[in-house]
Amino acid sequence: MSILITGGAGYIGSHVLKQLLEDTEHHIIVVDNLSTGHQDTLDTLRAMRSFEFIALDLKEFDRVDNLFKEYKVETIIHFAASIVVPESVANPLKYYMNNTVNTTNLINCAIKHGVKKFIFSSTAAVYGEPISLPKEGIDESYPTNPINPYGMSKLMSERVLQDAQKAHSEFKYVIFRYFNVAGADIHYQDEKLEPRIGQSFPNATHLIKIAAECAVGKREKMYIFGEDFDTHDGTGVRDYIHVDDLANAHIKAIEYLEHNASDIFNVGYGEGYSVKEVIETMKKVTNNDFTVNIAPRRAGDPAMLISNNAKIKTKMNWQPKYDTLELIINSAYAWEKKLG
Ligand SMILES: NC(=O)c1ccc[n+]([C@@H]2O[C@H](COP(=O)([O-])OP(=O)(O)OC[C@H]3O[C@@H](n4cnc5c(N)ncnc54)[C@H](O)[C@@H]3O)[C@@H](O)[C@H]2O)c1
Structure with a gap:
């Protein structure tokens, strides 16, 4: 059984890959088109232990489908996306294509080929411009109202995941809404x-x-x-979270979905x-x-x-280590x- 990481050569994906290589024995497949990710990063991580890398663009639907025929994938951790807010305003279709359409295809392939768990990188940008901030921070039930195509492309992907899950109960997801991710590998x-x-x-x-x-x-x-x-x-x-703490939430999510239902979690320090x-x-x-x-x-x-962040702390037992x-x-x- 394999874990497929899309966007594993990028910033956050590579920190999750690092933890999976260091702390687990899962067979790992990374797919990335290296548009903003780096071969150097993959080379550095390969020194820890081996994993598969497939240079592929998620818009190549046939190759994506074939990948699931070749490998028995149990879990997908999906990072690959375009992420620059002003660019999404200038070029919204790039964001709807790369983020929403390619994610929809990936979900479709996942269900077709019996993938059990899907962990999705969403963003606090889905909350838009909160009118009044509750004293205890924004929780997951706060109304979503993205104000740019980037945030909307992610919210639409969340919705596709939720609807797909309702129709296919064996397929489960965790949606993470990241706050401001920063820092580098604590080593x-x-x-x-x-x-x-x-x-x-x-x-x-x-x-x-x-x-x-x-x-x-x-x-x-x-x-x-x-x-x-x-x-x-x-x-x-803003709420800044260290990338290694964020990465750890993904490792917890794999275990969480063994025994729990699909859910949405904010990831920040509060x-x-x-x-x-x-x-x-x-x-x-x-x-x-x-x-x-x-x-x-x-x-x-x-x-x-x-x-x-009360929900992820209590339900997933996630505890930050680098929150200064x-x-x-x-x-x-x-x-x-x-x-x-
Ligand atoms: N960085 C943040 O603060 C932040 C905040 C909230 C959410 N996120 C989300 O986290 C995820 C990862 O962000 P990041 O900061 O690591 O960005 P990043 O650009 O470093 O990583 C994205 C990776 O995906 C790859 N990629 C993009 N489109 C692809 C495609 N069509 N096919 C294959 N590979 C593709 C890129 O080459 C890159 O390696 C994104 O989904 C982003 O929306 C990031």
Whole structure:
């Protein structure tokens, strides 16, 4: 029985692959078209133990179908997607095709070939711009209202999964709605943090990645978009989760689906940090200064987005290990330095 990881050469998929290689004995097949994922990452992980890699684009429906004829896949962990929000506004059909249509085909193949478990990367972007944030954070029953094609392409995929499951009871899913994923492989060598893998997305739009690029001198400056939000220091507040903690939730989900029904879970720490706090922490822990300019708010940026993570903690017994901003930032910085 095999586990199929789509998008396993990408940022989050590679951290899940790492944990599966290190902590389990499952037979693993990675498929990726290497559009934003990296062969180097796969080569690094192959040193841990072997796995299959198939260079394939999920839009090649015949090849996807054939793959299930060749391997007996029990579980799919589906990361492959296009992920840049502004690009989704400029080119929505790319997002509906790559995210929703290709996911629908994958689900169709999964059901046709008797796959039992499907773990899906969704996003807090499905909640859109929350009108009023509950004190205890956004829980999974909060109304969904995506405000860009990226978020909508994910919500539509969630719905396809839910409807497919209702008609095929032997097929089960876990939908994870990630909050802001950051940091890199927590790996120490000679007591020094030395990530082996991390985020190498070209032209990244993620705040911690951009701040790390400034700290290592790859970027001259960065921007804070809006300092007039209704938050404690006027800048946007987000829930940052370390990628290794997020990865661990996927390992738990495989076991969870053995004995439990399909469900949706937020994955975040339930704590928020402002843009200013993130930048100040980056400067402090790396002992580097860099220029930060203030720019107007961007359309569709909510003031605050913080998860309520009670459900995953209680039902899946998931416990974060790396929930300090300093560690997230230190690992992102160490990885950025290694990238050179
Ligand atoms: N990074 C975040 O903060 C974040 C937040 C919420 C949700 N997510 C979701 O997590 C998942 C992984 O995101 P990531 O940050 O690792 O992005 P990433 O771009 O690093 O990884 C995506 C991987 O999928 C591959 N891919 C894309 N389209 C493909 C296709 N048609 N066929 C085969 N391979 C394809 C890419 O080459 C890449 O390796 C995505 O589904 C994304 O929507 C990410």
